[in-house]
Amino acid sequence: MKTLNRTEQHQPWNLESWKNKAIRQQATYPDQQHLNQTLDKLASLPPLVTSWEIKRLKKYLAEVSRGERFLVQGGDCAESFADCNSSIISNRLKVLIQMSLVLIHGCQIPVVRVGRFAGQYAKPRSADLETRDGVSLPSFRGDIVNQNEFTEAARIPNPDKMLEAYHHSAMTMNFIRALVAGGFADIRHPEYWNIDWVKHSKSAEKFSNLVAQIKESVNFAEVLVGTKVHNLSSVEFFSAHEALHLHFEQAMTRTVPRAEGYFNLGAHFPWIGLRTNQIDSAHVELMRGIENPVGVKIGTETDDDHLIDLCRTLNPDNEPGKVTLIHRFGAKNIEDNLPRLIATAKKADLDVIWCADPMHGNTEATSNGYKTRRFENISKEIELSFKVHKENGSHLGGVHLELTGENVTECLGGARSLQEADLSKAYTTQVDPRLNYEQALELAFSIKDFYHQ
Numbered sequence: 001m002k003t004l005n006r007t008e009q010h011q012p013w014n015l016e017s018w019k020n021k022a023i024r025q026q027a028t029y030p031d032q033q034h035l036n037q038t039l040d041k042l043a044s045l046p047p048l049v050t051s052w053e054i055k056r057l058k059k060y061l062a063e064v065s066r067g068e069r070f071l072v073q074g075g076d077c078a079e080s081f082a083d084c085n086s087s088i089i090s091n092r093l094k095v096l097i098q099m100s101l102v103l104i105h106g107c108q109i110p111v112v113r114v115g116r117f118a119g120q121y122a123k124p125r126s127a128d129l130e131t132r133d134g135v136s137l138p139s140f141r142g143d144i145v146n147q148n149e150f151t152e153a154a155r156i157p158n159p160d161k162m163l164e165a166y167h168h169s170a171m172t173m174n175f176i177r178a179l180v181a182g183g184f185a186d187i188r189h190p191e192y193w194n195i196d197w198v199k200h201s202k203s204a205e206k207f208s209n210l211v212a213q214i215k216e217s218v219n220f221a222e223v224l225v226g227t228k229v230h231n232l233s234s235v236e237f238f239s240a241h242e243a244l245h246l247h248f249e250q251a252m253t254r255t256v257p258r259a260e261g262y263f264n265l266g267a268h269f270p271w272i273g274l275r276t277n278q279i280d281s282a283h284v285e286l287m288r289g290i291e292n293p294v295g296v297k298i299g300t301e302t303d304d305d306h307l308i309d310l311c312r313t314l315n316p317d318n319e320p321g322k323v324t325l326i327h328r329f330g331a332k333n334i335e336d337n338l339p340r341l342i343a344t345a346k347k348a349d350l351d352v353i354w355c356a357d358p359m360h361g362n363t364e365a366t367s368n369g370y371k372t373r374r375f376e377n378i379s380k381e382i383e384l385s386f387k388v389h390k391e392n393g394s395h396l397g398g399v400h401l402e403l404t405g406e407n408v409t410e411c412l413g414g415a416r417s418l419q420e421a422d423l424s425k426a427y428t429t430q431v432d433p434r435l436n437y438e439q440a441l442e443l444a445f446s447i448k449d450f451y452h453q
Helices: 032-044 051-065 086-107 160-181 202-225 246-251 282-287 304-314 334-347 375-391 420-425 437-451
Strands: 070-075 111-116 129-132 135-138 238-242 269-272 294-298 323-327 353-356 363-365 371-373 398-402
Touching (some): 032 160, 032 246, 051 070, 051 111, 051 353, 070 086, 070 353, 086 111, 086 160, 086 202, 160 246, 202 437, 269 323, 282 304, 304 323, 304 334, 323 334, 334 375, 353 375, 371 375, 375 437
Parallel strands (some): 070 111, 070 398, 238 269, 269 294, 294 323
Antiparallel strands (some): 129 135, 363 371
16 A cells, blocks of 8 residues: 655644635524534534444445445435434335345445435535525525525524434434344345335336345255355445534544544545535545545546545545545536546556446436436446446446435436426425435446446
8 A cells, every 4th residue: 555645735633723724615603602502512412423333334445445345325415304204214225225235136246335314414505695586595504504494584504403413313323223233124024125106116026026036045045054144134334424514523523432533423424525625625624634434526627636636635645445536527528537537546546436426417407497317317427437437447436326215206217207297296305306216226227237348
């Protein structure tokens, strides 16, 4: 492993050093005393994840970087407190379980499951203010900051929302851990993770046949060796969210006994968005000081020097599994941009994971005013990601998807060939359009095919 020198521009890191950098995408709280009291309270609460879970994920991601595992990261574009209920959480979990099983069986490779859940409560905004009919109010920045209703009282940033975000994240993680520990993902009981509204779809039928094949193989193996296979009832899940709200992220960043360094104990896998990945950014500054594996979004705007500076800043020791580059180009742009960045990373000897985000570069507006994405473009970008990496001596290590287990109609196309007129039937997202369960499962079968091309 080659060690990379820290760039000279970086001063010693501490929990407060991000405040000396360019601070972007942050809410302005009118009551500083209230904010400080809330942050003190938040910093005293138990962690949402543990340091040993974080270390285990980093180990798995190091294996992803070597092509020994595949990363599947998925979940809501923006969680809401109202969606913290058993049905929505379990359905989201079912999607990831089923997608990962398709890939494990089809690609013959272990899968690392990372959910965009239990903390994805903040969203970046294009402007600090939103104006309607001549009235300007602070933009809605997610449930962790304020409320979506367009009233002055709702839009004032409220520090107490951070405590609400913490408690909703804790409830989500507790429920997921209980489901997993209780055998929710047991291959012998796939009825636990069926989703009723699509039980007659082609994808669901295809998946049922796959499960039947796996169960038959397991039964045969058990008869052959004369003993039960005991490790089929539990799977591992890790949490992730965009590390956007810096006050919250600082409060969750702590030291732990018998381990060196600082850990962000609010999520296993925080990532930095495209709007906040500048080298002078406060977000990069806070994330460079933690032991967690870190994701960073890159796109057409990312030049060669910026890519190198990002990787060397976030991973000065060139540690395998530490940095995941989540590329988002759009199906039309990926072939013109990704080869250059792959060549740059190879020339600089950067140890990184390449992960495809086929969602954000393919967003468009329909004639009837809906923000949407076309399934064919999402699928095409993943297919091209595999192709470009292979042609350039690299490999795609994973996918990063916005999806849900609910019967939404937000992305066009897929097995049911959703059209623009269908979007109004169940368009419920707060921010970005998500794949529904049927589209997500269909995509998993496509990824399996792309993997072998």
